[in-house]
Each structure stands twice: as structure tokens, then as C-alpha cells.
Amino acid sequence: MTINRPASEQDGTLLKNRDFMLFWTGQSISDLGAAVTTLAVPLTAITMLRASTFEVGVLTAFSTAAWLVMTLPAGMIVDRVVKRPLMIGCGVARGVVVASVPVAAALGGLTIIHLYAVAFLVGSINVVFEIACQSYLPVLMSRRRLIEGNGKIATTNAVAVAGGPSLAGGLMTVLHSAARVMVVDCLSYVIGIVTLLLIRSPEPRPADRGDRSMRREAAEGITFVLRHPVLRRVVACSSISNLCDAMVTTLVVVFLLGDLGTDPATLGLVLGLGSAGGIVGGVLATSFARWVGGARALWAGKLYLGGFALLIPIGGPGWGVLAVAAGLFASRLSTVAYNVLQIAFRQSICPPELLGRMNASIRWMIRGAMPIGGLLAGILGAWLGARATLAVAVSCSWLAVLWLVFSPLRRQREMPVTPDWS
Known part of the structure; x- marks a missing residue:
């Protein structure tokens, strides 16, 4: 199947590439929401559960362990399926997992074990999503435009990393609860899902590789x-x-x-x-x-x-x-x-x-x-x-x-x- 490139590939700007702009907008908002949660999760552990320094360290370890455990299997998953539906599924899953924290807090059932599970599950979903995202970008533009596309995404990601903790602190002041702050992250995932649903660029289906082993x-x-x-x-x-x-x-x-x-x-x-x-x-x-x-x-x-x-x-x-x-x-x-x-x-x-x-x-x-x-x-x-x-x-x-x-x-x-x- 031949992919027809948009007019932006000819007039020299990605800003007129409708599908890339949708993708970039959703990614930027989701990155900001994720940066808010990066601070909100340990704050929830400290302020609501009175977690010790050791427990906060374990929480951080659970959030990063997914990169060692899930990365290689995620690569095999991404190469076997159409990537946009996979990313949409990841957005839904992340929203549900993150939403479980304010719900559990409101019901009085939040525990440190719950936060450990959330940290690992969100980290695992993020692994799949990020690998799918990097593998999907060539669908939206010619490969000569990849530096520009990656540059725009990296810029807004850096803005999110820099501004997310400050936004989280301000929201906590207004909402009076670190757990409630994570609702903002859930809303950012909803926006990311909608932007992915609106993309029209066709994506070629991966070839069937049969029953080859995961190790191979x-x-x-x-x-x-x-x-x-x-x-x-x-x-x-x-x-x-x-x-x-x-x-x-x-x-x-x-x-x-x-x-x-x-x-x-x-x-x-x-x-x-x-x-x-x-x-x-x-x-x-x-x-x-x-x-x-x-x-x-x-x-x-x-x-x-x-x-x-x-x-x-x-x-x-x-x-x-x-x-x-x-x-x-x-x-x-x-x-x-x-x-x-x-x-x-x-x-x-x-x-x-x-x-x-x-x-x-x-x-x-x-x-x-x-x-x-x-x-x-x-x-x-x-x-x-x-x-x-x-x-x-x-x-x-x-x-x-x-x-x-x-x-x-x-x-x-x-x-x-x-x-x-x-």
C-alpha cells in the first residue's frame, strides 16, 4: 500500500500537516499530564499515607523497573500490530489505572501497595506507548522530515518536564489533595485518545510472521x-x-x-x-x-x-x-x-x-x-x-x-x- 503524503510535505512545513498536528497536540498534553503525575504519586504516598523514605524509594524503583522488564516484549508487540489502535488502547489503560488512585483515596481504601501497582502498571504501559509512538511517526511524514517532527515533540516534552512539577504544586494548593491532582492526568489521556482517533493517515498492516518464537x-x-x-x-x-x-x-x-x-x-x-x-x-x-x-x-x-x-x-x-x-x-x-x-x-x-x-x-x-x-x-x-x-x-x-x-x-x-x- 502506498502512503500519500500531505501537501505539507511539498510546501515545507509540518504545521500544515493535519495528522501530525493532531498527534503532536495529543502527545504534548499527555506529556504535561504525565509530568504532573510524576510528582503527584510520591506526594500522595508522603502526604496521605505517611510513607517512609524507603517506601518512596521502592515506589520510584517500581516506576522505572518496567523499562528493564517490559521493553523487549513491547518491541515485539509493536511490530506485530497496527500501532495507532495500540496507542489508543494504552491511553485508555493508563487513564483507568491512574484514575484508580483518586477513587481509592475518596473511598478511604488507598494503600502503598496500591501505589506500587499503579507505578509499575503505568510504567509498563508507558514503555509500550513510547515504543509505538517512535515507530508510528514515520507513518505521518516522509523520513526526510523526521528530525523536524522529533524536534517539535522533544520541545514540548521538555516544556512538560520543566513545567509539570510546578503545575502539580499549584493544583495541589487548589485541590488540597495530591490524589485529586491525578484527575488532570486522566483528562490529558482523554485528549490524547481523541486526537489519535481523528488521525486519517493510513497505516500499513504488519506482515504476518507466523508462530516464530519471542526469543527469535x-x-x-x-x-x-x-x-x-x-x-x-x-x-x-x-x-x-x-x-x-x-x-x-x-x-x-x-x-x-x-x-x-x-x-x-x-x-x-x-x-x-x-x-x-x-x-x-x-x-x-x-x-x-x-x-x-x-x-x-x-x-x-x-x-x-x-x-x-x-x-x-x-x-x-x-x-x-x-x-x-x-x-x-x-x-x-x-x-x-x-x-x-x-x-x-x-x-x-x-x-x-x-x-x-x-x-x-x-x-x-x-x-x-x-x-x-x-x-x-x-x-x-x-x-x-x-x-x-x-x-x-x-x-x-x-x-x-x-x-x-x-x-x-x-x-x-x-x-x-x-x-x-x-
């Missing part, structure tokens, strides 16, 4: 990634960066509060400025790729901007915290721009029938490095101190881009583009 299907995705001369280097760069960035995230608050004596208000301002870098990175990724070429932009942004993250451990008390803010800003900018470009790269070079398993394999490998980073941060932080450990982390995160600098990609200007689906 999962192996096909991993094998494709590890055998590709550039994709395996993307995984190496991303995995090391994620590990090191998890170390930074774990220790930067300790560094600001403990070593630099920063007050909570200044802490929030510094972290907010860092989050703003992600918004800028999403906005600039497309223009940067057009300027220097998509293939060059994939490594050049991280190489030339990522080094400014070395300002983080140089920071000091008083005005010295501006160095930390600048370093966090540069780190988030280069990371989000890099993520936009590497996602577009892997979408453009992967056969359609492998998109789900390829995306799942990569996310399983690169996200699996994050818990290790948190553990290393605790060990090295206790041994070397927060400042020295941050210096190690930001240096290694920056130098990880050498995997791409010394790859076949360095000799190319533009990303390879495979033929559109047919």
Missing part, C-alpha cells in the same frame, strides 16, 4: 542494532551518556545544598534554568541539522556544546552557582538535541517491520544504564566527594561522543534516507 524475534532487533556500523556506536554513546547523566542528576542537588550551601529557592532556580536548556535544544535541533547537515549535527552539537557541562563541578557559593546553572543548561541543550537527531537517524535507517524491536532494543540498552549510574554516584560520591564525582561524570558523558566522531558518520553531511513505506 527479540534477537532480530538486537542483532540489527549491534551489526549496524553506526547504530551500535549510537548505543555506546547514549548508554555511557545516560549512565553519567544519571550520576549528575543524583548528585547535583547534594552538591548545591551541601557543598555550596544553596537555599531551596536558589536550588529551584538553578534546576529550572537547566531544564530550559532542554526546551532550547528541542527548538534548535532542526535548524542546526539544516545548517550543518543531519549526520554532522548528530555528533557536532554534543562535541562542541556538551563540554560546557564541565562548568558544573567548577561552581562555587554565591554567584558561583551560575556556573552550575550554565553547565546544566548546556548539558540539557546538547542532550535533547542529540536525542532528537539520534531518534530520527534510527527511524530513517530501519526497515518498517523492525522499527518496534529496534527501538525497544536500543531503549532497553541505554535506559538500563541509568540505575547503574545512580548506584555509582552513591559509591563514588561517598569516596571522592560530590564535586570530584560530578567532574568524572560530566567528563565521561562529554567524551562518549567520540564513539560517533570516529565513526563512518563523520564523513557524511546528511543522514541516510531509506525509501518511504509502501
Whole structure:
């Protein structure tokens, strides 16, 4: 089946692509709702259930464990089914699971076990949804427009991550209950479902792969990634960066509060400025790729901007915290721009029938490095101190881009583009 591209593919703007705009709008609103719940769930545990620090830590572990448990099976599911109905089903399931929290709280039956289950179930559904989302985007546009499409989605996601906690705090003040705040997330999922239902672009049905074993299907995705001369280097760069960035995230608050004596208000301002870098990175990724070429932009942004993250451990008390803010800003900018470009790269070079398993394999490998980073941060932080450990982390995160600098990609200007689906 040949997919007819909309007029926007010819006049040079995705803003006139009706189906992409619907998809982007739904995603943006759902991302904001999810960011609200990210804070509302632990707040519910602390304020309503008087959860201990250990119980909050377990709650966080349940929310992230799904990436290790569900990612590879999710890739196989995504490659076997039509993706838009799957995403609609995920939206319904997430809404029902999240809604169970305010309902249980209103009935007086909310428990910490209930929150553990919600955290794991929502995390599992999110895994399937995100992999389906990345695999579905090439249906809505030609592969030459993937950098622009991913850039727009990354920008609004960064806005949601930056603004979601503040919105959650304001809503809690108005609603007087963290559990009630999660109703907002449920409403955001409803909007996301409606926008998906309104999309008209036809989606080719995946080929029937018979009764092949799950192990064989999962192996096909991993094998494709590890055998590709550039994709395996993307995984190496991303995995090391994620590990090191998890170390930074774990220790930067300790560094600001403990070593630099920063007050909570200044802490929030510094972290907010860092989050703003992600918004800028999403906005600039497309223009940067057009300027220097998509293939060059994939490594050049991280190489030339990522080094400014070395300002983080140089920071000091008083005005010295501006160095930390600048370093966090540069780190988030280069990371989000890099993520936009590497996602577009892997979408453009992967056969359609492998998109789900390829995306799942990569996310399983690169996200699996994050818990290790948190553990290393605790060990090295206790041994070397927060400042020295941050210096190690930001240096290694920056130098990880050498995997791409010394790859076949360095000799190319533009990303390879495979033929559109047919």
C-alpha cells in the first residue's frame, strides 16, 4: 500500500500537516499530564499515607523497573500490530489505572501497595506507548522530515518536564489533595485518545510472521542494532551518556545544598534554568541539522556544546552557582538535541517491520544504564566527594561522543534516507 503524503510535505512545513498536528497536540498534553503525575504519586504516598523514605524509594524503583522488564516484549508487540489502535488502547489503560488512585483515596481504601501497582502498571504501559509512538511517526511524514517532527515533540516534552512539577504544586494548593491532582492526568489521556482517533493517515498492516518464537524475534532487533556500523556506536554513546547523566542528576542537588550551601529557592532556580536548556535544544535541533547537515549535527552539537557541562563541578557559593546553572543548561541543550537527531537517524535507517524491536532494543540498552549510574554516584560520591564525582561524570558523558566522531558518520553531511513505506 502506498502512503500519500500531505501537501505539507511539498510546501515545507509540518504545521500544515493535519495528522501530525493532531498527534503532536495529543502527545504534548499527555506529556504535561504525565509530568504532573510524576510528582503527584510520591506526594500522595508522603502526604496521605505517611510513607517512609524507603517506601518512596521502592515506589520510584517500581516506576522505572518496567523499562528493564517490559521493553523487549513491547518491541515485539509493536511490530506485530497496527500501532495507532495500540496507542489508543494504552491511553485508555493508563487513564483507568491512574484514575484508580483518586477513587481509592475518596473511598478511604488507598494503600502503598496500591501505589506500587499503579507505578509499575503505568510504567509498563508507558514503555509500550513510547515504543509505538517512535515507530508510528514515520507513518505521518516522509523520513526526510523526521528530525523536524522529533524536534517539535522533544520541545514540548521538555516544556512538560520543566513545567509539570510546578503545575502539580499549584493544583495541589487548589485541590488540597495530591490524589485529586491525578484527575488532570486522566483528562490529558482523554485528549490524547481523541486526537489519535481523528488521525486519517493510513497505516500499513504488519506482515504476518507466523508462530516464530519471542526469543527469535527479540534477537532480530538486537542483532540489527549491534551489526549496524553506526547504530551500535549510537548505543555506546547514549548508554555511557545516560549512565553519567544519571550520576549528575543524583548528585547535583547534594552538591548545591551541601557543598555550596544553596537555599531551596536558589536550588529551584538553578534546576529550572537547566531544564530550559532542554526546551532550547528541542527548538534548535532542526535548524542546526539544516545548517550543518543531519549526520554532522548528530555528533557536532554534543562535541562542541556538551563540554560546557564541565562548568558544573567548577561552581562555587554565591554567584558561583551560575556556573552550575550554565553547565546544566548546556548539558540539557546538547542532550535533547542529540536525542532528537539520534531518534530520527534510527527511524530513517530501519526497515518498517523492525522499527518496534529496534527501538525497544536500543531503549532497553541505554535506559538500563541509568540505575547503574545512580548506584555509582552513591559509591563514588561517598569516596571522592560530590564535586570530584560530578567532574568524572560530566567528563565521561562529554567524551562518549567520540564513539560517533570516529565513526563512518563523520564523513557524511546528511543522514541516510531509506525509501518511504509502501
